[in-house]
Amino acid sequence: MITRRSFIAKSSLAIAGAGLAPKVFSNSVFQNNNNLPLVISTWNHGMPANEAAWEILAKGGHSLDAVEAGVRVPEADENVITVGKGGIPDASGKVTLDACIMDEKGRAGSVTYLQHIVHPISVARLVMEKTPHVMLSGKGALEFALDNGFKKEKLLTKKRKEEWKKWKKEYEEFSVKINIENVTEDNHDTIGMLAIDKDGRVSGACTTSGMGYKMPGRVGDSPIIGAGLFVDGEVGGATATGSGELVMKTVGSFLVVELMCQGMTPGKACEEAVKRIAKKIPNYQNHQIGYIALNTKGEYGSFCIQPGFNYAIKTPEITELVDAEAWLKKL
Numbered sequence: 006m007i008t009r010r011s012f013i014a015k016s017s018l019a020i021a022g023a024g025l026a027p028k029v030f031s032n033s034v035f036q037n038n039n040n041l042p043l044v045i046s047t048w049n050h051g052m053p054a055n056e057a058a059w060e061i062l063a064k065g066g067h068s069l070d071a072v073e074a075g076v077r078v079p080e081a082d083e084n085v086i087t088v089g090k091g092g093i094p095d096a097s098g099k100v101t102l103d104a105c106i107m108d109e110k111g112r113a114g115s116v117t118y119l120q121h122i123v124h125p126i127s128v129a130r131l132v133m134e135k136t137p138h139v140m141l142s143g144k145g146a147l148e149f150a151l152d153n154g155f156k157k158e159k160l161l162t163k164k165r166k167e168e169w170k171k172w173k174k175e176y177e178e179f180s181v182k183i184n185i186e187n188v189t190e191d192n193h194d195t196i197g198m199l200a201i202d203k204d205g206r207v208s209g210a211c212t213t214s215g216m217g218y219k220m221p222g223r224v225g226d227s228p229i230i231g232a233g234l235f236v237d238g239e240v241g242g243a244t245a246t247g248s249g250e251l252v253m254k255t256v257g258s259f260l261v262v263e264l265m266c267q268g269m270t271p272g273k274a275c276e277e278a279v280k281r282i283a284k285k286i287p288n289y290q291n292h293q294i295g296y297i298a299l300n301t302k303g304e305y306g307s308f309c310i311q312p313g314f315n316y317a318i319k320t321p322e323i324t325e326l327v328d329a330e331a332w333l334k335k336l
C-alpha cells in the first residue's frame with residue numbers, strides 16, 4: 006500500500022528537486038504586506054495545486070476560479086490517494102467523494118457521497134451557481150452532475166482495489182471493528198485551499214475521498230460548510246484536514262473565521278480551534294487535525310494537533326511548503 010510516508014517521500018523528492026525544502030515556522034503572523042494575490046493549501050499536494058490556482062490569480066482572475074482550478078489538480082491525480090480519482094475506497098470498496106466551495110459573497114455549494122465523478126469540486130460549484138440549494142448528496146448529486154455534462158468514470162484504480170482486498174481480508178479475519186482512531190495519516194489527506202485575489206476577494210475549496218475504509222455512507226467534515234471550510238468575505242477563510250468527526254463536533258472552520266472576526270490573527274485562531282478540540286474531545290491525541298487560515302489583510306497561518314502537517318503557500322514573493330506548528334509539541 007502507498008502509505009502517506011512513501012507518498013510524501015515521493016513528493017518531497019520533487020519538491021527538493023525544485024529547491025523547495027519545507028520550512029518550519031513558529032506561529033507568528035505571516036503578513037503578505039497586501040502584496041496580493043495569495044493562495045494557501047493543505048499538504049504536499051498543495052504545491053502543484055497552488056501553481057494551477059496561481060495561473061488564474063496572476064492574471065487578475067477571481068479567487069473562486071483559482072481555488073476550483075487548484076484543487077482539480079489532486080482530484081485528477083491518481084497518485085494522490087485521498088482525493089478524487091485514485092482515492093482510497095470505503096469499507097465496501099466504493100470510492101465516495103465529498104467537496105465544497107465558498108466565495109467572498111457567502112455563496113456556497115457542496116456535494117457528499119458522490120460516486121463516479123472525478124471532479125466533485127466542480128459539481129459543488131454548479132450546485133452553488135445553478136440550484137437554490139447548498140448541498141446535494143449521493144444519487145441526487147450524481148444525477149445532477151450527469152445532467153450537467155459530467156462523465157461517469159471508474160474512480161477505483163487497480164492499485165487501490167488490490168490494497169482494499171488485502172485490507173478486507175485482514176479486517177474480516179481478525180473481525181476488527183471500524184474505529185476512526187485506526188484511521189491514521191497513512192490513509193487520509195484532504196486538500197483544502199484558500200485564495201485571496203488582487204481585488205481582495207476570498208474564496209475556498211475543500212475536496213476529499215474521506216477516511217480510507219470508512220463505513221459505507223460515512224460523510225466527513227470536508228463538504229460541510231462551517232466544518233471543513235468557511236469563508237466570510239469581510240474577514241477571511243479557513244479550512245481543515247484530518248479526522249473529520251472532531252472538526253464537525255467543534256464546527257472548526259467557522260470557529261477559526263469567527264475568532265479572526267473578533268481580532269485574532271489567522272495562526273492564533275487556528276491554534277485556539279485546535280485547543281478547543283483538545284479541551285472537548287477525549288482521545289484527541291490519537292488524531293490529526295490541521296487548520297489553515299487567511300484574512301483579508303493577506304495574513305495567513307496554521308496550526309495542527311500533531312507534528313507532521315504541512316501546507317503550501319504561494320504569493321508574488323513566496324513559493325513554499327511549511328511545516329505547521331503543533332499543539333502536542335507545545336505541551
Ligand code: SD4
Binds near residue numbers: 227
Ligand atoms: C474526512 N477530513 O473525511 C476528511 C479527511 C481528511 O486529511 O481531511 N484527511 O474526515
